[in-house]
Amino acid sequence: MNETALFVEKLTVRRGAQEVLHGIDLTVEPGSIMALLGPNGAGKSTLVSTIAGELTPSKGTIRLGTEPLVGKRPQAIRKLGVAAVPEGHRVLRGLSVADNLHAAATFLPADEGRRAFEEALAIFPELKEKLALHAGNLSGGQQQMLSLAQALMGRPQFILADEMSFGLAPVIVKRLIPLMTRIAQSGIGILLIEQYTHMALEIADEVAVLSRGAIIARDHASAFRDRPDAIRDLYLSVEAA
């Protein structure tokens, strides 16, 4: 077992009166992509929000290597190296693209911040031409790239990518999703929630299927690649039970 992995152990989370995650166990390895798939309401966003420190579990642990994350504030978790890229591209719309990127480098020493800025532009060359534009004037796909670039500039060890493709045209998603492979190759572990199951399976190393707050299947992505319908059959079998 890799000690620098992101470990979720026996995680139980309530929202209001309802328990929505029931003892989740999940490990994301550095440099690998874990696709978390499941129907609407399964608890995927709840899991991401809990890892990111926005929700407090009622039971269980989350660790980055040996470092416990439960009880830490979202900003502290981000600083330790776990960055959430939220659904719906939440960039600072009134600021320029350049200022959005600079804001993401606030915690870095100046020279490292400059390096991170250049690296982000190397990964997302489209943003280079838009540096002076207000982020609110970018297309949805470009805003999502900016959001991802901001997460990367914090030098994360892990990225939690929740429905990055939300609201984007499939043609944009086809360009965005392969970038995740490049990011993983740089050593960053990715927990990927993606509505386009076939695209998630193409790039993922492992798959965990969540239904009604429990992991109902976990395997190498290759086991599902040629039969994405098997995943929907799994959801349906749980729904029917």
Ligand SMILES: Nc1ncnc2c1ncn2[C@@H]1O[C@H](COP(=O)(O)OP(=O)(O)OP(=O)(O)O)[C@@H](O)[C@H]1O
């Ligand atoms: N803010 C909230 N307050 C109370 N319950 C919530 C809240 N947000 C989500 N829930 C409930 O928690 C459960 C899990 O929802 P969650 O959004 O985590 O699922 P999901 O798998 O991400 O679904 P989707 O794909 O629709 O986003 C659902 O039953 C949902 O109704």
